[in-house]
Amino acid sequence: MAASEQAEKLWMEEGDELTSSLARRVEQSRREREDASHVLDEARRTRERLSREVDEVRDSLASALERAATGGRGRSQRPLSAKVVGPVPVSDEDVPLLDVREPETSFDELVLATETRSLCEEIVHEHRNKGRLASYGLRPRRRLLLAGPSGTGKTRTAEALAHALGVPVIRVKLSAVVSSYLGQTARHIERILEFSSRGSWVVSFDEFDMLASGREDSDHGEMRRVATVLLQQLETYASDNLVVATTNHADLLDSAIWRRFDEVLVYRRPNQKQITHLLKLKLRRIEYQINQEQAAKALSGLSHAQVEAICLDAMRAAVLDGDKSVSTEDLLRSASSRKRRFKEAGQSLG
Structure with a gap:
């Protein structure tokens, strides 16, 4: 009986040891699978990182070659790919409402009036130090109106501001934004603002007078209301992105529109x-x-x-x-x- 009990005890100990051994092997196998999974994940992340770096190097080389080809003037801007910025918003007719470009015009390329240049430098300084302003409950000036004759540097100023801040420039295509149906126009504006809130850039509305004409006929009255809605939305715009509107016809802008901008820069032909x-x-x-x-x-x-x-x-x-x-x-x-x-x-x- 003693021998039988001893044999049973020995058998149970061997069984426990075998169970423990199997458990250790299962745990080791699980860890090896996890390690392999981590290795695969790391390899995937490395591949994606290298792919991004290759894209960045390619884009940088293309940018350098373009600057060389244009003598460093940077007048030809390259649209950023959808891979970089994601799909851009489109109109109800499936027409892109904006494009996103790398700014290559700097303030060194522009000849501006002293006051205009000083204002631009102040605004850039504010946006570079918005954290310091925020600690005092302040925000940088964000809504700019650039008014003056055609060809005086308004659009290029928007590009130069983006260049100085190191961000892309969004150029809104008002010809696609403005619809014969007021509701569509409002939806288009909402899509633009929603898209622009996802990142850091300068948002440029050229020929803003298309939206904000001060004339009294009914069609333009509707468009003035759209412009007012746009500026109201910008007042509650969560992003600190700089929004620049330009106009060649300041006299067409309703006076209420002027008051909704943080700053107005006036452009004139050069002396x-x-x-x-x-x-x-x-x-x-x-x-x-x-x-x-x-x-x-x-x-x-x-x-x-x-x-x-x-x-x-x-x-x-x-x-x-x-x-x-x-x-x-x-x-x-x-x-x-x-x-x-x-x-x-x-x-x-x-």
Whole structure:
């Protein structure tokens, strides 16, 4: 009986040891599976990270090549891919309501009035230090209205602000936003604001007077109400993104619209001193021998964009003619040619 009990006890101990051994093997197998899963997850994350880095390097190289091709002027902006920003909102007709681009125009590329440049620098400083402002219950100025004649640098200022803040620029396509149906227009605006709240960028509304005309006919009255709704929504906009509206027709804006902006920057055509600065800036990629006073006087009354176009005309002609520099006569000839073409088209250049 003692031998039988001893054998049973031995059998039970062996069974317990076998059970423990099996449990240890099961636990080891589970850990090995978890380790393998972690390795696979890490490999997947590494692959995704490397893929993003490759995309970033490719985009950076493309950007550098584009800047080199344009002499560093950055006038040609590259749209950011949907992979970077996600799908952009579309209208009820499935037309994109905006595009997102890398800003490549800096303030060094612009000739602005002293007051305008100072205001821009203040706004950039506020947005770079919004955390410090928030600690005092303050927010940076976020709603800007840029008003002035066509070609005076308003749209490029929005790009330069984005460049200074290191964020992309959203350019809203008002031609797609504005619908013959008021309800659709409001929905489009909601989609734009919802999309823009997802990230950091400068949001640019060009030709804002399309929304905010001060004329009294019923159609424009409806659009004024849409503009008012937009600005009301911006007042409760959770994001600190900078929103920049531009207009070539400030006189068409309802006075109530003006009051809803945090800051209004007024743009004018360049004076002769600014034209001289523009000539130096735009002709810097080629030698030039010009009488700056004479050239500035001849170009007086033109917009920044028109002066730049004349400089480009003169440079192209000089390069193709085999000349090594641009002369005063080259500039005056380019200006005269452009003025004549505009006059023939029934338009005034300046």
